[in-house]
Amino acid sequence: MFRPLPFFVGLRYTRAKRRNHFISFISLISMLGLTLGVLVMILVLSVMNGFDRELRTRILGMVPHASINGYQPIEDWRSLADQLEQHPQVVGAAPFIQMQGMLTHNGVVAPVLASGIDPEAEQRVSIIGEHMQSGTLEALREGEFGIIIGELIARRFNVQPGDKLTFVMPEASVTPAGVFPRLKRFHVVGVFKVGAELDGSLAMVHVADAARLSRWQPGQVQGVRLQLEDLFQAPQVAWDLVTRLPGDYYAQDWTRSHGNLFAAIRMEKTMIGLLLLLIIAVAAFNIISTLVMVVTDKKADIAILRTLGASPGTIMGIFMVQGSVIGVVGTIAGGVLGVLAALNVSAMVAGLERLLGTQFLSSDVYFISYLPSQLIWTDVIIICGTALGMSFLATLYPAWRASRTEPAEALRYD
Known part of the structure; x- marks a missing residue:
């Protein structure tokens, strides 16, 4: 050869x-x-x-790709969601109310972002339903003040479904006996685990219960969160949507919260x-x-x-x-x-x-x-x-x- x-x-x-x-x-x-x-x-x-x-x-599957927020509580979020879903990039829309506060149990305190959600609509914009360790999203029912917490929070408080937690809001109530923080007792109905920092900082309640705690009227929400076809188009899509909508709204997207x-x-x-x-x-x-x-x-x-x-x-x-x-x-x-x-x-x-x-x-x-x-x-x-x-x-x-x-x-x- x-x-x-x-x-x-x-x-x-x-x-x-x-x-x-x-x-x-x-x-x-x-x-x-x-x-x-x-x-x-x-x-x-x-x-x-x-x-x-x-x-x-995981992270961007739990947080909204984009959200349309109102300067005032939004009255009819369903009609707003229908308008938003007409955009070709929007694959899902769900209402939300966010509340900063602290959870406490047996003397243990942890900061938390409590997100008021609609259990049925949330599954169109979030992967939370796929990562439930115990309980389901449907266990959140209006008026029952149930709460779903992350695995790290459950481990820190040593609680499980059925136990009680106290949510402390950063507001004060003036009574004849003095000034006291606003408190609300919740019972745990589920625990999720996505294997990320959100397991220790995020909790979910029913959107109607969140509205009641925020002293809003029934049906009012803070905004509508969106799931997009291409998450990298979030800034452009959010701006395009908010400029087309009649009314006073502003847009946010994941690049501001987790883009770093x-x-x-x-x-x-x-x-x-x-x-x-x-x-x-x-x-x-x-x-x-x-x-x-x-x-x-x-x-x-x-x-x-x-x-x-x-x-x-x-x-x-x-x-x-x-x-x-x-x-x-x-x-x-x-x-x-x-x-x-x-x-x-x-x-x-x-x-x-x-x-x-x-x-x-x-x-x-x-x-x-x-x-x-x-x-x-x-x-x-x-x-x-x-x-x-x-x-x-x-x-x-x-x-x-x-x-x-x-x-x-x-x-x-x-």
């Missing part, structure tokens, strides 16, 4: 045991460095993609990718030092090949093949190991947490309580392609030096 001379000799040099074991060691280090760089870059970018995905599906998290993840992914790219660059440019030493060690062989008729281009091709083999093997090994690590890192970290009896990502500190990972094959192709490109470029200078070797000069002392 015909094989071009550069490939034949280059591959032979790669497989051969060199007299200089230090050169073999440097070659191995270059290959391992490239493998490690590709592996780590695929793994880290997959984790960043996982955080990005969880932000979209999304922007931070995007920026961190870019910066970490650039930093990890330097690891690949260092490993790739180690090939230069390896090939320079190989060229010095093989001067006599190069001279003999030149005297036998090998052209400078052939000599250059030999050492380019040898350096490229190091790059290809290191990149393929790193790519395979990186893909395997990215696909299994969530399970491995969860197993390590169980083994050590600790939690690395606590919901009290981080907005997601586990390590997510999402492998995107485009990232893998770009990383491996970049590594191969750097490896190929690293072979050019040593191979060019080898092609400039003069046979008479190299064989003078041999």
Whole structure:
């Protein structure tokens, strides 16, 4: 079978045991460095993609993509919702009333955002129904003052469905006995868990009960929250809707409340990718030092090949093949190991947490309580392609030096 001379000799040099074991060691280090760089870059970018995905599906699945709010309580939210749902980007609408306050139980106090919802309409704009640990949204009934809390709140208060909690509103009531905060007893009807910071800061009550606590008329709401087809169009869609509506309304969207998290993840992914790219660059440019030493060690062989008729281009091709083999093997090994690590890192970290009896990502500190990972094959192709490109470029200078070797000069002392 015909094989071009550069490939034949280059591959032979790669497989051969060199007299200089230090050169073999440097070659191995270059290959391992490239493998490690590709592996780590695929793994880290997959984790960043996982955080990005969880932000979209969990955090932004619980908070409204956009909301239309009234400066005064909205009387007929159903007709407003019907108008909003005529927009092609709007896939669901539901009323809400938000109340800041504190929950207390047996002397334990925690701040909370209580959101008044309509249980039937809420399922069109939120994923809360899919993450109920106990109870259901339908358990929220008008006039019964039930409350659904997050798993972290339930754990902090050590309560379960059927227990009582006291909601303290940031308002005071003046009585003949003095000034007292406004209090209301709720009974727990459900517990949800989305694995994010919302488990410790969000509670839900019936929208009619929230209106009564806010001293509004029955049927009045604060605004209508929207689920959009494309959440990244939220600012434009919200502005378009509020300018078309008759009446006095203002719009809000998720980029104001949680956009900083999304922007931070995007920026961190870019910066970490650039930093990890330097690891690949260092490993790739180690090939230069390896090939320079190989060229010095093989001067006599190069001279003999030149005297036998090998052209400078052939000599250059030999050492380019040898350096490229190091790059290809290191990149393929790193790519395979990186893909395997990215696909299994969530399970491995969860197993390590169980083994050590600790939690690395606590919901009290981080907005997601586990390590997510999402492998995107485009990232893998770009990383491996970049590594191969750097490896190929690293072979050019040593191979060019080898092609400039003069046979008479190299064989003078041999």
